[in-house]
Amino acid sequence: MSTESMAPVSNTDTLDDLDEFRRRAKEFLRAEVGPARASLTAGLRKLGTDEDDLREVAHDRALQRTFFDAGFAGITVPVEFGGQGLTRAHQLVLNEELEGYDYPVRLQVPTMTPCMAVLLEFGTEQQKLTHIPAILRGEELWMQFLSEPSGGSDVAGALMSAVRDGDEWVLNGSKVWTTGAWWSDWGLCLARTNWDVPKHRGLSVFIFPIDAAGIEIQRIEMLNGNMDFCQEYLDDVRVPDSDRVGGVDDGWTVGTRWMFHERMSSNSPFVTRPQELERSSLDGAALRRIARDGGISGTDAAQELVGEGEMLTLVGSALGRRVGQGMRTGTLSDQSAAIARLYGGLSLVRRNTIALELAGSAGAAWSDDDGELALRGEDFLMRQASCIGGGTTEMASNVIAERVLGMPRERALDRDVAFRDVPRGPAPEEN
Amino acid sequence: MLLEPIEDQAFLRDTTAKFLADAAPPQVLRTLRDDEAGFDEAYWRQGVELGWTSLLVSEEAGGGSVSGDGLVDLSLIAHEFGAAAAPGPLAPNAVVAGALARSGGHDEVVAGVLSGGTLVSWAIDEDAHNVAAMPRLFRFRIEGTELVLDGTKRLVESANRSDYLLVTGVTPGGITQVLVATDAAGIEIRPMHTVDLTRRFSVVTFNNVRVPLDAVVGSIDTAAEAVKLQRRQAIVIANAESVGAMQRAFDLTLEWTFDRYSFGRSLASYQAIKHRMASMKMWLEASHAIADDAAAAVAADSPRAEKLVRAAAAYIGEYGSELMQECVRFHGGIGVTYEHDLHLYLRRHTLNRALHGTPAQHRRRVAVELDLESAVS
Ligand SMILES: Cc1cc2nc3c(=O)[nH]c(=O)nc-3n(C[C@H](O)[C@H](O)[C@H](O)COP(=O)(O)OP(=O)(O)OC[C@H]3O[C@@H](n4cnc5c(N)ncnc54)[C@H](O)[C@@H]3O)c2cc1C
Numbered sequence: 001m002s003t004e005s006m007a008p009v010s011n012t013d014t015l016d017d018l019d020e021f022r023r024r025a026k027e028f029l030r031a032e033v034g035p036a037r038a039s040l041t042a043g044l045r046k047l048g049t050d051e052d053d054l055r056e057v058a059h060d061r062a063l064q065r066t067f068f069d070a071g072f073a074g075i076t077v078p079v080e081f082g083g084q085g086l087t088r089a090h091q092l093v094l095n096e097e098l099e100g101y102d103y104p105v106r107l108q109v110p111t112m113t114p115c116m117a118v119l120l121e122f123g124t125e126q127q128k129l130t131h132i133p134a135i136l137r138g139e140e141l142w143m144q145f146l147s148e149p150s151g152g153s154d155v156a157g158a159l160m161s162a163v164r165d166g167d168e169w170v171l172n173g174s175k176v177w178t179t180g181a182w183w184s185d186w187g188l189c190l191a192r193t194n195w196d197v198p199k200h201r202g203l204s205v206f207i208f209p210i211d212a213a214g215i216e217i218q219r220i221e222m223l224n225g226n227m228d229f230c231q232e233y234l235d236d237v238r239v240p241d242s243d244r245v246g247g248v249d250d251g252w253t254v255g256t257r258w259m260f261h262e263r264m265s266s267n268s269p270f271v272t273r274p275q276e277l278e279r280s281s282l283d284g285a286a287l288r289r290i291a292r293d294g295g296i297s298g299t300d301a302a303q304e305l306v307g308e309g310e311m312l313t314l315v316g317s318a319l320g321r322r323v324g325q326g327m328r329t330g331t332l333s334d335q336s337a338a339i340a341r342l343y344g345g346l347s348l349v350r351r352n353t354i355a356l357e358l359a360g361s362a363g364a365a366w367s368d369d370d371g372e373l374a375l376r377g378e379d380f381l382m383r384q385a386s387c388i389g390g391g392t393t394e395m396a397s398n399v400i401a402e403r404v405l406g407m408p409r410e411r412a413l414d415r416d417v418a419f420r421d422v423p424r425g426p427a428p429e430e431n
Numbered sequence: 432m433l434l435e436p437i438e439d440q441a442f443l444r445d446t447t448a449k450f451l452a453d454a455a456p457p458q459v460l461r462t463l464r465d466d467e468a469g470f471d472e473a474y475w476r477q478g479v480e481l482g483w484t485s486l487l488v489s490e491e492a493g494g495g496s497v498s499g500d501g502l503v504d505l506s507l508i509a510h511e512f513g514a515a516a517a518p519g520p521l522a523p524n525a526v527v528a529g530a531l532a533r534s535g536g537h538d539e540v541v542a543g544v545l546s547g548g549t550l551v552s553w554a555i556d557e558d559a560h561n562v563a564a565m566p567r568l569f570r571f572r573i574e575g576t577e578l579v580l581d582g583t584k585r586l587v588e589s590a591n592r593s594d595y596l597l598v599t600g601v602t603p604g605g606i607t608q609v610l611v612a613t614d615a616a617g618i619e620i621r622p623m624h625t626v627d628l629t630r631r632f633s634v635v636t637f638n639n640v641r642v643p644l645d646a647v648v649g650s651i652d653t654a655a656e657a658v659k660l661q662r663r664q665a666i667v668i669a670n671a672e673s674v675g676a677m678q679r680a681f682d683l684t685l686e687w688t689f690d691r692y693s694f695g696r697s698l699a700s701y702q703a704i705k706h707r708m709a710s711m712k713m714w715l716e717a718s719h720a721i722a723d724d725a726a727a728a729v730a731a732d733s734p735r736a737e738k739l740v741r742a743a744a745a746y747i748g749e750y751g752s753e754l755m756q757e758c759v760r761f762h763g764g765i766g767v768t769y770e771h772d773l774h775l776y777l778r779r780h781t782l783n784r785a786l787h788g789t790p791a792q793h794r795r796r797v798a799v800e801l802d803l804e805s806a807v808s
Contacts, residue, residue, distance in 0.1 A: 284801045300795065307794030310801055311742040318720035319713075322434060331434045342713050400712050401705035405685060408700040 021090050025097045028070045033063070034102045036274075043281065044179075044385055045375065046225040053228070057106055057141070057183045064104040064138030067272065074136040076269040077120070082133030088269040088328070095275040103273055104138065106180065111135055113268040114261035115142035115188045118205075122246045122254050127207070131186070143210065144262070145175040145189035145232065150424060152177065153395050155190065155259065156199045156252060157414070157422070160234065162191035162206060169193075169206060169244065171214075171237040179389075181230035182217050184210055188258070194249050195420040202419055203251030205258075206239045213237070224378045262390055263399075264337035266344070267324035276317055282351040284310020286372075290358045293371035305354045312347045319343055335403035342396040345387040352383035432510045432674065432719055439497035444507040447481055451515035454478075457772045460628055463518055467622075468592060469631040470518035479547030483508060483521055487529025487664065493545050494532065501529075502664055502730040506671035506722070513675025513783075516775040518629035520589040522668040523552040526661050527597045530608075534649040534657070537610055540595055551610075552593040554584035554635055555658065565658065569600040571607055573651075576644050578609055580617075580637040586786065590620045590633035597648060598637070605652035615640050627782045628775065662787065663729045663740050669783040670722040670740075673747050674715075676776035676783075677754050681715050683773060684708075684758040691763075698761065707757055714750040721746050738800035745793035748784040755780050 039047055039056055047053070067073045068082075075091040077083020084090070116135050119128055134140040146152070150159055160173030171191055181187070187210050194202030210217070214237035220229040246254040265271060287309040291297040297306075323340045326332025355376045356363045362373035363380065387393040401407045414422040436444060454474050463469060479485075486501035486508070488494025496504045505525055512521055528544040528551065531537045543549025557568050569582040580598060587596065590613065599608050613620070617640040623632045649657060685708065688699035698704050725743035728736040755777045759766035766773055784790070 284798065285805065288798070288801060288805075303795045303798040304791055306801065307741075307745070307796065307798035310738070310797050311745050311794055314724070314739060314742045314797075315717050315721045315746050318724040319717045322716060322720035322723070326434050329435060336716075338709075339713050339716050342709065343717060346713075394706070397706040397709035398702075400709035401702075405705075405708060405712060407688070407705050407708065408697065410702060 018089055018093055021086070022093045022097060025072065025094050028072055029097055029101050032066055032070060036100055036102055040102070040105050044222065044224070044226050044228070044382060045379065046222075046227070050227070054183060060104040060106040061138040061141070063102060064107045064136070067104065068137050073272075074132070074270075075272070077116075077132060077136065081120070081128050082136045091269050091272070092275065094272060098272070098274040099276055101274070105273065106141065107135075107138060108271045108273055109265045110144045110188075110262070111140070111142040112270040112272070113265050114258050115144065115186075117261040117268065117270055118188060118245065118254060118258050119207075121257055122205070124242070126242065127245065131207075140186050141180070141184040142186045142188060143178050143181050143184045144258075145178060145187040146258075147175060147177045149174055149176050149231070153392060155255060156203065157419075157424075158190050158192055158203060159424075160189065160191040161195075162193050162204060162239070164193070164241075165238075167241050169204075169239045169241065171206065171208075171234045171239060174231060174233050176220075176231040178230045178232060180228050181210055181232055182219055182228075186210060187232075188245070190251055190255055190258075192419065193251070196418050197249070198416055199414055199419045199422065200252040202249055203255065204248050205245040205251045205254045207243050207245060208237065208239050212239075222382065224382050259391065260334065260337070263341050263396070264324075264327065265390070266320050266340060267327065267337065282309060282348065282355055283313040287351070287354055287358060289372040290355055290376065293373050294358060294360050294362065296358070296360070302358060305358055309351050309354050312351060316340075316343055316347050333404055335399055338396040338399035338404065341390065342393050342400065345393045345396070348386035349383050352380050356380040432507060432671070432678075433503070433723055436507060437498055440504055440507055443482060443497050443504060444511060447478070447483075447508050448511045448514070450478065450481060451511055451517045455515055455517045457516075457775060460516060460518065460775055461769075464628045467631075469589065469629050475519055475550075476547035478519060479545070481508075483519075484524045484528050484544050484547070487525050488532040488541065488545065492532035492538075492541060494528070500727070500730045502667060503723075503726050505664075506667055506726040509668040509671035510675035510678075513672030513677075513776070513779055514679040516627075516629070516676060516679075516779045520550065520552060520592070520630075521672075522665045523588045523593075524550065525668070526664045527551040527553050529664070530597060530657060530661055531610070531648060536645070537648065540610065543594070549595070550589065550593045551595045551597065552588050552590055553597040553599070553661065554587045554590075555599045555662070556586045557582075557584060559585070565606060565655065566599050566601055569598075571600040571602050571609065573602070573644075574641075577641045578607075578644060578646065580609070580611065580640040580642070582637055584635045584637075585632075586623070587620075587633045587635045589631050590635050591622065591631060596635065599654065599658055602652050606655040606658060607651050608648040608654040608657065609642055609646045610648055611637075611640065611642050611646065615642065617641075625782065627778045630779075630782060659737075660729075660732075663736060666740050666744050666787050667722075667726045667729050669786055670718075670725060670743050670747050673751050673780045673783045674718045674722050676779045677715055677718060677747075677751050680755055680758040680773055680776040680780075681711055684711075684761050687762060704761065707761070711754045711757055714754045718743075718747045718751060738797055738804070741793040741796040741800065744787065745790040745797065748790040748793065751780050752784060 074083030075086050076088055079085040148158055151157055162169045162171050189206045192202055193204040214235045216233045218231045219227050221227055222229055284306050287306045291302040291306055296302045320340050323336050327334055359373045359376035362370050363377040366374045402409050485494035486496050486505040498504050524544055528541055531541050544551055572579040593613050596611050597608055598611050617638040619636040621634045625632050689697055691698045721743040725739040728739045759773055765771050
């Protein structure tokens, strides 16, 4: 399909246009997209076998293709790259209409944002023409090769090394905690290209297919049995210079925007998912079902917890919209995305606690016919994931304090020191 | 508070903020502690001229809003009230004026409230543990062409200064509201103690108080919906005030962390403090967001209004208190002195946290609303 045929009917942001778009979106969803899958809100649970997981991934890819063919993929992506060239308002309309419908969940984060967002901002024309239409068609699932075994919060301390060899770069090192790398296609990777300058000045960003020669993927089991976490070992992986994103040694410029796009994923103009997604993951209605299946929904104590869960959900969605609006219009700083990130992490922790409380003894042991009480104990074991993934809540707090409130930066002992000389562990004990 | 008020709203907000800064600075608030009245008549009249009591009254009835959404406009004023911990019975006068104008029939009283010459309040709550419920104990007896009021109401704001009270009670077929002059025979007003320096509440006892049937607001037995709306509006105002108070306390505290040094560096440079400030900023922005959502929902009479307004009250009540008291803590010893301004805002927030129900009570109401939603769908 040529990109021309994807041209929007109109790209003026008039109310009429939005109404017409809404009508078309409703019609498309009703005719071609089924109801929401249970797995959409399952998060990091282990649901089935590897085959089941791969079937879900294939389903997401096909669904993405359906959205693409109907003109509902890449709403805000320029037409020349296969998108619709429409506005953020159109994306919001689609997200509103999506409530209750299935959608290609695995294609959104990290593929559409931060990966595609980073490509759109820093990629070469050729990179964009090659990958963005493929992403929008569901053919390329992208992953972030950011965290390393030596440290994820100190992102700029990456040790993955890239050494130039003619027109190619040779990558060596290890990335870790990559969700879903085993079923994905491409990676966006931060690597060190210069060890003789302070850490932020010696990084570069590369892209490569995850099945490239020299990459070994090892799956990591999470404490609840989920096997989507991966560690990747890169051994002399050769990447053409044309697959470098941004300038040599200027990877931190890309990196800061990368992390910005990650933090604001819930407000991203590139993400297609139900507007009220917060709602479907342990909102008041879900918590009430737990109370009901536990036979305690009439008690004051249960009502209070259900009400708290719903309160936290409603506040989260109001806050998300406020932060989104503020960043769009410049009334809040771009760094305010960290406020919603902090809230999201803490709120989900609390809602998991409420779920465990409502589940009663089923939090300790459950049987298959315990309905909504099942798995609450296991979810509780994993509840800190919402405060770690996508950058920890401590890092979000640092951003809010330092970038939003302007409080002094933490003292860094690696500033103005060649990265090669920066301590990377406790000093060896002298004896 | 709204991130992007329209120009007229911003003007309304700014004029109130400026007026309050001049007329009710902290040193004045402190002197009002021992003043039985709680506020000064000239102050109230000037404030009323800025639109404090007219926003819930339709244009035909002499009121009018600047944005078309009077309650949202009023929430901007209430935000400034909270930020200044300002004196004066804003909520009862604005809400009762709106209620009277909607029902019709008390034009003179409405005109008086709109000019600031008449003060009104409302008498809804009856016992300490069941605030925010419909009246249960307070009954109206109909005797010929008169209604007879017998019973006790609590938390009647500025009753000592009010000319009329909108009293809610039970009649045989439902809920009824009547407007009663405070100088009617048989009314006894006893002042209550309160956490706020400038707000005044009373217990009002009605001993065989007789009013003509035409004192009924709306019609007999049919006031339940009107009462619900009044309560929602009052909570919206209380929420906005609380968020204003939180904003002021937060701003004072942020500044303080930069100015106060310990161990050779500013408090603001310690991560323990920075992370707590980040949490407070999160509570603050979340409170702004949910307060605005609730105000808009009540203004639009959305089916989600009750749920949102209760969720907002629960969240702001609970997390706002955390914020306020962390502010006190970060000020160290000076934070618990009468001399420092912080407690003015802590008081206002604490008052509002309890006035229309506790956070736990509001959370239970949120759950009840959820149950109703699912029964409908
Ligand atoms: C569900 C999930 C999915 C993930 N998906 C991906 C992915 O797809 N790709 C990817 O690259 N990574 C992914 N991650 C990794 C994630 O980004 C990192 O785990 C995270 O950034 C934390 O890094 P770390 O694990 O190295 O912890 P560390 O950086 O070692 O931090 C350990 C602890 O110290 C705290 N800490 C560190 N520095 C500071 C500081 N300056 N001030 C205060 N506290 C500090 C941290 O907050 C944390 O509590 C995922 C993680 C999870 C849980």
